[in-house]
Every structure is written in structure tokens, then in C-alpha cells.
Amino acid sequence: MITVLCIDDEADIRQLIVEELADAGFATLEAANGQEGLEAILAYWPDIVICDISMPVMDGHQLLAEIQMNHAELFNIPFILLSALTDKDNVLTGLRAGAADYLTKPIDFDLLLAKLAGCIARLENDRAVGRAL
């Protein structure tokens, strides 16, 4: 079963995403900001992370930078950034920091699920190759 961590400071959004993911058959984890998200990642090693950018304490960009600099072992966990910030600067910053994709709010659940499916396919391919080696 694929585990998805959802990091968002808006409880309503978090709840709605988790509901949708649960309906789609994923195991879900929640975190309200980057700091909590990092702790959850380290504790549960989720397969995929969906992360907001604007958050108190530690935002999405900071979380990605933190992983890049101090947690290289987490680097191959796909990050899907999901933000209400639609400007190009934020998109480029996020993708350059290693995010697998950048989605904007309002959320199209079909699109989100399709991106997740793509990530999972790649993950399973990687794992198959890893097992074969």
C-alpha cells in the first residue's frame, strides 16, 4: 500500500485531500507545517509527499532545502508541491529544489491523482530495477 504524506496548514484543505486519497486507496499521513512534515517523513518514510508552500514555522521551500542539505537519504521520495502561489518564481524555486511536480490551487483531484499515479509507476519501476540488481 502506498503511503502519502499531506503537508498543509489549512486544516480543511488537508482534510479534503486526505479524504480523496483515502477513497483512492492510499494510506495517508498529515502534517500542519514543514517542521511537522519533516518529523513525519523521518518517522514513517512515506512513499510520496504532497506539500503546500505558504506555511508557518517552516514552509515548503525551506523543507525541500532542508532535505537537500541535511537528509540526502530522503531525496528520492517524490515531492508534489501544491500551492496557491501561481507565480513563475515559486514554481521554478520548487522544481529546482527537487520537487517532482508543482500543482496550483484550486485543486483538480483528477490531475492530482494522475500525477500520483505517474510517481507511483516510476517508484515501482525503480524498486523493480533495484530488486533485479
Add this chain to the structure above:
Amino acid sequence: MGREKAVPMQQNIRITSHVTIVLTLLTALTALLLAGFMWLASAKVDDLALIRQKGYVEQGLDEQVKAVQHELESVTVWNDAVLLVARDDHPWIAENIGTWMHKYFSHDRTYVFNERDELAFAMRDGEDIAALTFLDDEKAASAVRESVRAVLHKRIAPGDSNPPVLAEIFAEKILSIAGRPAVVSARPIVPSSDEVLLEAGKEFIAVAVRFLDASAVEKIARYARLETLHFTTDAAESTAAIPVMATAGQTLGYMAWNPIRPGLMLIEQIAPVGIAGIIVAMGVVIFLGLGLRKTTLDLSESRLALMRHRDQLEESVRLRTAEIERQREELDRLLAQERHVNALQRQFVTMASHEFRTPLAIIDAAAQRLSRTKTNQKPEYVEEKSAQIRSAVLRMVDLMESILSAGRLETGKTTLKPERLSLAEIIEACCARQMDVRKSHTIHRDLSHLPQAILADRTTIEQVFTNLLSNAVKYAPHAPDIHIRTSTKNGMSYVSIQDAGIGMDAEDLPKLFQPYYRARSATGIAGTGIGLNLVKQIVDLHGGSISVESVLGRGTTFTVALPNKGPLANLIKRAA
């Protein structure tokens, strides 16, 4: 500047005074020297004149003395006289010797002695003395007669190889007769040619007496051109005098006169002109000095004026430069401000977009969820989703209201419509709405200290508390307790809203109410930066105030003060 400028002026005046004094002194000195020289010259001239006068008087006296025996000669060396005195022809003697001598030579006394030395004839002051007596001059007359007789005796004595010529024998004495100086002269009466023979030892002797203090003085005076000449025995009487010496050597008296002083006379004549000249010269010097002083003063004045003008010019240039610099700085500042505002506005647009998209995302997601789970729709589930949608819509409405209000305030189109309202009710409503939107936080409120009603604009006051409460929730993500405390004091209602959130740096506090400004600790928390500016403007419009206290990491407290009697109350109070 004033003091340093006064110095050259004083110096100039001092120099001018100095020049004037020197010129005056030089003029005075020149005048003094001239006067001294004049005095010296006149004294010298006077001395010379005196010496000359003395010479004339001496010579005159000498001539007067010598004249006596020459005059006597004119009547004693005469053939007729030899014959007629021997015959004792009295009338002839009186006529041709006595009267003649008195009349033409002014001889005072004439005596004739015979060969036996007896007085044969006497005349005094032109008067024939028939009694043949002397007055007081017998001794003197006898003395000169004796001298002549002695020479005559010697002539006839043997062994005299070189006998004196008869016509040249005479004796003369200057002496005092009754206190008067007199020349007494004696001559033998001798033939003037060989036609008459005179036996030796038979000679008559004529004696002439001439006083020097009478007609002789007049003659000397005429000769020497000295009108004041006179005889005196007192030498101290006059400065100019020559002594009249007796043959025996003693001083008989003095020929004295008021000396003629040509130098002094000259000085007396030119002194007024000289003094007038000096006064005029002094006057001219002083006039010139005053002129110099005035010119110098004018010069100093104009130089001072020039310096003042220059200073003023420098000052105005300096002021102008400073003004230009100030304007440039102002322009720079305005430009920087403009850039800053532009940056803030760009940030605002980004954030505003984000802020709208967040509730929109909730609405959209909730709607998607409702449409996707058609098969399994419990009423509670639908209820929950619609509640989420409605709360998100409320957020959007609040956001929109904030932005619109900010726009209205910025363009000055906001007009307050004060009405009597209960602040407690409004805050209560805002709290309820906030807790609806964010269920994570609890607002603890004590609204009991507020007045029943205050005069305020409902819509904007609602915005104030909505904004402050949503901030308290937003910036305290991990501190769910928010406290509202109230009080009333001096006609003002105070409401403070305290959270235990992230707080702010003290440096951020002064800028907090500026439009679009966001505290640095708010990084990562979505916000437009217009809320607090809006709150402040509304509170200000109501005549109230807002203050903030904050400690980074410990929380923030905003305190709003509103006048109970409405927006005008404070204005009226201030005007009074």
C-alpha cells in the same frame, strides 16, 4: 563675523589718526623751526646793528672830542690874533675868539691866558665875563694850560735838537666838571706866517671847554642817526650804551640810547603774517586729516559692505546648495519609496491571489468531493462539506471587504455612518464567525466592561475586529487560546486582543501599520499586509487609537481605543 569685521575699521581709524597727528606735529615743528630761525636771525641782525650803532656813537664822540682842538686851532694859529691879544684888544678878542667859538663851534667856555698865565679873557655860554673869574673849571683849565706852557718852556730850553712846531702844540683832557663830562683843550696863540714874529716866552694860551652832555650829544645823535641818544651816569638805564672815559681813565658816564632793532622790527612786522600762515597751514593739515579720516571711514564702510555682501552671497549660495541637496535627497527618498511601494504592491498582488485561491481551493475541493461520492452520501457528510464551503466563502467575503475598504480609504471615499451600537455584540459576532472559520482556536472573552452603546460606524468597526481576530488566529498556529479584555476609561472604550503566537521583532513594530508591510516573522504565513493598515485607518477615522505590544516567540497584544461618543468627540475636545 561682526567682531572680526570691526577690527580693520578701527585699525584704519587708528592709522588715519596717526597720519593726522604726524602731519600736525610736522607742521608745528616746521613752524617752530621757522620761528626759531627767524628769532635767531633777528637777534643776530640786532646784535650787528647794535655793534654798528656803537661804532657810530664811538666815532661821533671821538670826532666831537677831537674837533675841539681843531676848532681851537682855527683861532689860535692866526697872525691877527697874536697881535691883537698882545695889545689886549678886548672887543676883538670877544668878537673873534670868544663869540666865534661859541657861535660856530658851540664851545661852552673860552679862556685866554697871557704870557704870565693870568686870565686875560673869559667867556661862558657866549657871555663875556668881564670879572675874569672861573666858575668851577679853574683846576681843569689850569691843568691843560700848564701842559702847553711846559712844552713851550721846553722849546726855549737849550739842547733841544728837535723842537716842536708851535702850531702843533696842544694839550687836551677829558674830565668831569661839576659832574658833567667835558673836553678841555689848550693851544698857544701863535702866528700863522713869518710876517709876524712872536718872542719865545711871550705866548698867550687859549683854553676851550666843551661839555659832552649837551650840544655834542645832539651832534653825535644826528651823525649816528640815533634820536634817543643821551648822556647818563647810570649804565643800567639802557641796553645800548658806550662809556665816556676820562683821560685819567675813570668812567664819566655813558652815551646811552634806545637801540634800533631791525630784526625785531622785521619780526614785529611779519609776525602776524607768520602766525596767520601757521594757523592756516594747521587748518589745512587738520582739514586734510579730517578728509583722510572721512575717506578712510568711507573706504572701510564700503569694504565692510562688500564683505557683508560677499557673506550674504556665500550664505545664499550655501542655502541654495543645501536646498538643492535637500530636494535631491527628497527625490531620492520619494523614488526609493515609490520603488518600495511598487515592490510591496507586486507582493500584495501575489499574496492577494494566494489568499483568494486558498478558500477557493477549499470550496472547489469540497465541491469535487461532493460530486465524487454520490453513491455514499450521508446527510452529515453533505452538511460537513457545505459548512466548509460556507466558511471558505465567508473568508473570501472578508478578504474582499478588506481589499475594497482599503481601496476606498486610499481614494478617500470612505464616509463613516456613526450609529449607536453595542461594541460587545459586534465583537461577539466576530468571534463566532472566526471560530466558525477556524475551529482550531478558542477565543476567551470578557466583554462586561464595555459601555451599553457607543457611537461608531458598524461596517468598519466589524472589519477592525474581524481583521484583528483573524490575525490572532493566523499568527498563533500552535497557541489555540486567544484572550479579549475590555475596559472603559475617560470616555474611551479599550479592547485588547492577545495571542500567544509567533510575535514580532521590536524593529517591526513601528512599520507594522504601513500598507503592505509584513513583519519578518510572518514569512511563510500567507497575508496581504493590508489588514493592519486598514484597521489603523478606521480607528483613526473614529478618533481612536491602536497600539501594539509584542515579544518575538511569545505573542502579540493589540489594544484598540475608541471614543464612546463617536468620531467627533475627540475632535471637539482637541479644538477646545
